[in-house]
Amino acid sequence: MKSVAIIGAGAAGLTCLKSLLEYGIQPVVFERSDRSGGLWKLNQNERECDTAAYRSLITNTSKQMMAFSDFPFEKEVADFPSREVVSEYLKNYTEQFNLAQYIQFNTSVIRADKETDGRFVVEVESGGSKETHTFDWLIVANGRHEKTSIPEIDGLVTFPGTVLHSRDYFSPESFEGTKVLVVGAGSSAIDIASEVAEVAPGTFLSMRSPSWLVPRFIDDKAYDLLLTKLSASLPKVVREKAFRSKLMKAYKQYDDEAIRQYFGKPDHSLDLEKQRFVPNDLLLKRLEQGKLKVKPVIQSISRDQVTFEDGSSETIDTIIFATGYQIDIPFMESSFTGVENNYIPLYQQIFSPVTPNLAMCGMCYIVGPILPALEMQGRYIAEVIAGHTQLPSAEIMEQEVEKHRVLCEERKVNPMRVQTLTYLDTIAQIIDVAPKVWRNPGSLLQLLTGPVVAARYRLNGRQSKKAQARKVLKDLTKRI
Structure with a gap:
C-alpha cells in the first residue's frame, strides 16, 4: 500500500483523507492545531480570532450548493450558514466518516523534502519532540489564508x-x-x-x-x-x-x-x-x-x-x-513547489508537473462553492494514487500549465482562479464521475436544468452513491 501524508486538517485535508480511505489507503494527516476544520474551526472561548473567518461570517454560497456530494446539511440549517454552523458541519463530517483517528493533532510540519529514491521525507514537531517520516505521496492542504498581504x-x-x-x-x-x-x-x-x-x-x-x-x-x-x-x-x-x-x-x-x-x-x-x-x-x-x-x-x-x-x-x-493573502508553503523549497509571485504551476490546479507525487488541494482561488471544489480535487488525487486514473507525462502537464497561464495572462485573469461549476465538470470528466443523464431518468430534469450541486457527481462512476444522490436532487427540486 502506498504511504501518503496530508498536511492540514481543514476542509481540504479532510476531504482528501476521506477520498483516500474510500480506496483503502490510510494516510497520515499532520495538523498543527488541536482541532480540525481549518478556516472554519472555532477557538475555545470565541473571544479572539485565530483564523481568517471572523465571528459573524455568513457563507457566500447556499447550503445546497456548498455541501459535499454525500453529506448534505441538515434541513433546519439556514440557506446561508454561519461560521459556527459550518464548523459544526465539518465536525460532523469528521465523525460520520471516522476521520479523526488518522489525524495527528498539535503536530507541525517543519520540513518536507525529497530523498534520492523519490520518496518524501517529512520532519514534524509535537510537544517539543521531532520525528522524521517517509512517504510515497505528499498532499499539501495547509490553505492559502495564513500569510497576509x-x-x-x-x-x-x-x-x-x-x-x-x-x-x-x-x-x-x-x-x-x-x-x-x-x-x-x-x-x-x-x-x-x-x-x-x-x-x-x-x-x-x-x-x-x-x-x-x-x-x-x-x-x-x-x-x-x-x-x-x-x-x-x-x-x-x-x-x-x-x-x-x-x-x-x-x-x-x-x-x-x-x-x-x-x-x-x-x-x-x-x-x-x-x-x-x-x-x-x-x-x-x-x-x-x-x-x-x-x-x-x-x-x-x-x-x-x-x-x-x-x-x-x-x-x-x-x-x-x-x-488578500500570499501563497505560503514554508516547509518546502520553492524548487519543489514552484511557488513564485503568488502563483503555483499546477496541472488542473492540483498536481505538480515538476515534482512527482506531489499534490495540492485548496491552493487555487475558487469562485463559487468551495467545499465541492475541494472534494473533487480530493477525489481526483485519490483516483490517481489508487491507480484508477493516470496523469499525463510531466512534459505534457508542463505544457498544459504554461498554455493555461499564457491564455489567462492574455485575458487578464488570475491563472489560479477557477469557477466551481465548470471546474467540477472538468475534473468529473477526467475521473469518469460525470452524471450519465440517460442512465438517471428519475433525475433527468434536475440534471439538465437544475443547479450544479455536488451530489450529481455521485450518480455514476467509482464511489457512486446513487440512492443518496437521487434523494438530494429530488429534495432540491422541491426546494426550488
Missing part, C-alpha cells in the same frame, strides 16, 4: 493608529466611537465595512474598482440556485446580460445616490470571468443611511491623515486591510 503605501509607517489585516478582525464592537478605513473590494472588505459602519461614526471603504453586490436571495430563492446547468450552457454574453438584469432589478430598492457612490457610473460592465461577485445585503443600505462612504485608492498617508487619489482626505483612527 498588505500593499505598500507612501507614509503608512507614520500612521499612529491601529493597522490590522482582515485576518485579525473579529467583531465590530471594539471600533465603537472611532473612524475606520477598510481597504479592499472582496467579500471580507465589504462585510467588515458593512458591520463596522453600524458602530463607528466614520467608516470608509477604499477600493480600486467595485465588485458586483449580489443579494443572497433573488426572487425568494438563494441566488446561486439560479445558476443552473441550463443557464451555464447559454452563451456568455446572454448569461451576463440576464444576470446583470436581475441584479439591476434588485438594486432598485436602494436610492440612486447609493448606487452612484458605490459603482461610480451607471453603466458598470459585468464580466463573469474577471469580476468579483460578493453576496451582501447591507453595504448599499449603509451607503443609503449615510453611515458609510466609498473612497478611491489611497494615495498617501501622513500620520492620521489619509489622502486618496481623488484629492480628498480623512482623519482615520484604524485601517483594516482586507487585501
Whole structure:
C-alpha cells in the first residue's frame, strides 16, 4: 500500500483523507492545531480570532450548493450558514466518516523534502519532540489564508493608529466611537465595512474598482440556485446580460445616490470571468443611511491623515486591510513547489508537473462553492494514487500549465482562479464521475436544468452513491 501524508486538517485535508480511505489507503494527516476544520474551526472561548473567518461570517454560497456530494446539511440549517454552523458541519463530517483517528493533532510540519529514491521525507514537531517520516505521496492542504498581504503605501509607517489585516478582525464592537478605513473590494472588505459602519461614526471603504453586490436571495430563492446547468450552457454574453438584469432589478430598492457612490457610473460592465461577485445585503443600505462612504485608492498617508487619489482626505483612527493573502508553503523549497509571485504551476490546479507525487488541494482561488471544489480535487488525487486514473507525462502537464497561464495572462485573469461549476465538470470528466443523464431518468430534469450541486457527481462512476444522490436532487427540486 502506498504511504501518503496530508498536511492540514481543514476542509481540504479532510476531504482528501476521506477520498483516500474510500480506496483503502490510510494516510497520515499532520495538523498543527488541536482541532480540525481549518478556516472554519472555532477557538475555545470565541473571544479572539485565530483564523481568517471572523465571528459573524455568513457563507457566500447556499447550503445546497456548498455541501459535499454525500453529506448534505441538515434541513433546519439556514440557506446561508454561519461560521459556527459550518464548523459544526465539518465536525460532523469528521465523525460520520471516522476521520479523526488518522489525524495527528498539535503536530507541525517543519520540513518536507525529497530523498534520492523519490520518496518524501517529512520532519514534524509535537510537544517539543521531532520525528522524521517517509512517504510515497505528499498532499499539501495547509490553505492559502495564513500569510497576509498588505500593499505598500507612501507614509503608512507614520500612521499612529491601529493597522490590522482582515485576518485579525473579529467583531465590530471594539471600533465603537472611532473612524475606520477598510481597504479592499472582496467579500471580507465589504462585510467588515458593512458591520463596522453600524458602530463607528466614520467608516470608509477604499477600493480600486467595485465588485458586483449580489443579494443572497433573488426572487425568494438563494441566488446561486439560479445558476443552473441550463443557464451555464447559454452563451456568455446572454448569461451576463440576464444576470446583470436581475441584479439591476434588485438594486432598485436602494436610492440612486447609493448606487452612484458605490459603482461610480451607471453603466458598470459585468464580466463573469474577471469580476468579483460578493453576496451582501447591507453595504448599499449603509451607503443609503449615510453611515458609510466609498473612497478611491489611497494615495498617501501622513500620520492620521489619509489622502486618496481623488484629492480628498480623512482623519482615520484604524485601517483594516482586507487585501488578500500570499501563497505560503514554508516547509518546502520553492524548487519543489514552484511557488513564485503568488502563483503555483499546477496541472488542473492540483498536481505538480515538476515534482512527482506531489499534490495540492485548496491552493487555487475558487469562485463559487468551495467545499465541492475541494472534494473533487480530493477525489481526483485519490483516483490517481489508487491507480484508477493516470496523469499525463510531466512534459505534457508542463505544457498544459504554461498554455493555461499564457491564455489567462492574455485575458487578464488570475491563472489560479477557477469557477466551481465548470471546474467540477472538468475534473468529473477526467475521473469518469460525470452524471450519465440517460442512465438517471428519475433525475433527468434536475440534471439538465437544475443547479450544479455536488451530489450529481455521485450518480455514476467509482464511489457512486446513487440512492443518496437521487434523494438530494429530488429534495432540491422541491426546494426550488
